[in-house]
Amino acid sequence: MDFIRSKNIFLLTRDTLKMMDNRLMKHGSRVAYILYRMMETAGGYEDFEMAEYVMLATLHDIGAYRTADLSKPLTFETKDTLPHSIYGYLFLKYLSPFEDRAKILLNHHVTFMELAEKGEKEHMEITTFLSLAECVDVYREALGEKFNVSSFRPFEGKRFSRQALDVLDKTMRNCRLFDELDSEIHEQKLNALMDSIMFTNEEKKRYMEMIMYCLDFRSHMKVFDTAVCISICSQLAGYMGLDAHTQEMLYYGALIHDIGMLSIPREIIESNRKLTDEEFNLVRGHVHLTRSILESRMEPDVMEIASRHHERYNGSGYPEGLQGKDMTEAQMILQLADSVTGMINDRPFRKGLSNDLVKDILKEDMRDKCYDPRIMKQFMAHFDQIITQAKQQGEDSLATNSLVRSRYKKLELAMNRIKKK
Numbered sequence: 467m468d469f470i471r472s473k474n475i476f477l478l479t480r481d482t483l484k485m486m487d488n489r490l491m492k493h494g495s496r497v498a499y500i501l502y503r504m505m506e507t508a509g510g511y512e513d514f515e516m517a518e519y520v521m522l523a524t525l526h527d528i529g530a531y532r533t534a535d536l537s538k539p540l541t542f543e544t545k546d547t548l549p550h551s552i553y554g555y556l557f558l559k560y561l562s563p564f565e566d567r568a569k570i571l572l573n574h575h576v577t578f579m580e581l582a583e584k585g586e587k588e589h590m591e592i593t594t595f596l597s598l599a600e601c602v603d604v605y606r607e608a609l610g611e612k613f614n615v616s617s618f619r620p621f622e623g624k625r626f627s628r629q630a631l632d633v634l635d636k637t638m639r640n641c642r643l644f645d646e647l648d649s650e651i652h653e654q655k656l657n658a659l660m661d662s663i664m665f666t667n668e669e670k671k672r673y674m675e676m677i678m679y680c681l682d683f684r685s686h687m688k689v690f691d692t693a694v695c696i697s698i699c700s701q702l703a704g705y706m707g708l709d710a711h712t713q714e715m716l717y718y719g720a721l722i723h724d725i726g727m728l729s730i731p732r733e734i735i736e737s738n739r740k741l742t743d744e745e746f747n748l749v750r751g752h753v754h755l756t757r758s759i760l761e762s763r764m765e766p767d768v769m770e771i772a773s774r775h776h777e778r779y780n781g782s783g784y785p786e787g788l789q790g791k792d793m794t795e796a797q798m799i800l801q802l803a804d805s806v807t808g809m810i811n812d813r814p815f816r817k818g819l820s821n822d823l824v825k826d827i828l829k830e831d832m833r834d835k836c837y838d839p840r841i842m843k844q845f846m847a848h849f850d851q852i853i854t855q856a857k858q859q860g861e862d863s864l865a866t867n868s869l870v871r872s873r874y875k876k877l878e879l880a881m882n883r884i885k886k887k
């Protein structure tokens with residue numbers, strides 16, 4: 467998988483989440499930077515290890531996108547800390563290659579004393595560093611100039627580990643930590659560190675899929691839609707005889723084609739009323755956002771497949787009104803697959819259309835040459851088979867996603883029971 471560099475996976479993940487809530491991601495970057503500086507001070511970490519922990523720390527509040535009211539950041543970080551810790555843990559455990567370190571997220575608000583009482587051994591140093599880094603940033607944001615790290619010392623051995631507090635003090639003596647956090651320097655240094663991150667092809671694939679699962683933070687239907695769309699694409703690619711390399715590019719293009727939707731408010735995406743012109747234009751703008759977030763990060767061919775998915779063979783699409791001759795087969799396969807997905811799947815305002823109705827609509831589209839006639843011919847020839855298999859694959863991916871939600875509910879109940887004892 468050479469469509470994206472390992473470092474760009476980090477940048478893409480960070481910027482995708484930034485689209486949803488810039489403030490929360492900035493907090494993630496600052497916490498990651500404090501952790502990075504603390505790891506440097508403590509010593510014993512290779513650059514690639516620090517880079518991996520930095521990526522994890524950047525995502526430490528990822529669960530909050532699902533569980534918290536982001537307009538009240540201090541609430542989920544200081545009072546009701548369990549939901550986002552649990553959801554983040556499950557998200558990383560089941561939907562990312564971080565499964566072996568997901569527990570760090572589960573414990574990032576647990577006190578040092580509780581961790582010690584539980585006999586927690588795994589990732590203790592990083593967990594205690596992250597927990598302290600989190601508090602430094604949250605309280606600095608809340609108290610501004612009045613914040614002083616020495617105010618944490620009385621909680622040594624209880625809320626925070628002595629080692630973490632000592633390492634933080636030493637870090638503060640070694641560098642101008644707060645000045646760096648308040649300027650661009652921290653992001654620049656994190657970006658430079660990420661040159662050392664190295665993922666295997668399998669890890670890259672799973673991270674890209676994790677980015678796709680983020681769509682669920684905006685709309686329950688989007689993950690199902692994407693899985694159905696990918697399946698239609700791969701079946702059509704087979705019937706059209708695309709080579710393996712192009713098929714792989716099409717897979718990644720289809721996987722992230724709607725990533726720009728993350729910047730659109732949930733109320734608009736899931737609205738069951740007619741959108742206003744302004745809202746409609748906002749939704750159409752998702753293709754620009756998909757392009758801008760993938761540009762210079764992803765192989766241009768993959769980026770074009772993704773960002774041209776609303777163009778049409780006859781030039782009636784958007785944003786550029788391109789024609790068939792300007793587009794590749796892979797791009798045009800995704801165009802048809804995405805439209806069919808929109809027809810067969812439920813929408814907030816209607817149920818999925820019947821196969822017969824979809825066929826009727828597509829026959830009309832055929833007359834208007836909305837889609838590449840050769841691709842359309844293959845699609846119509848294998849209609850039932852393609853739709854049945856696509857729906858099955860959609861269900862499978864949704865099952866993984868629902869697993870996170872159902873486990874979250876069980877875990878939350880169990881944790882609350884423990885807390886009450």
Ligand SMILES: [Fe+2]
Nearest residue numbers: 493527543600
């Ligand atoms: Fe946080």
Ligand SMILES: [Fe+2]
Nearest residue numbers: 526527543574
């Ligand atoms: Fe948190």
Ligand SMILES: [Fe+2]
Nearest residue numbers: 723724752775
């Ligand atoms: Fe789209």
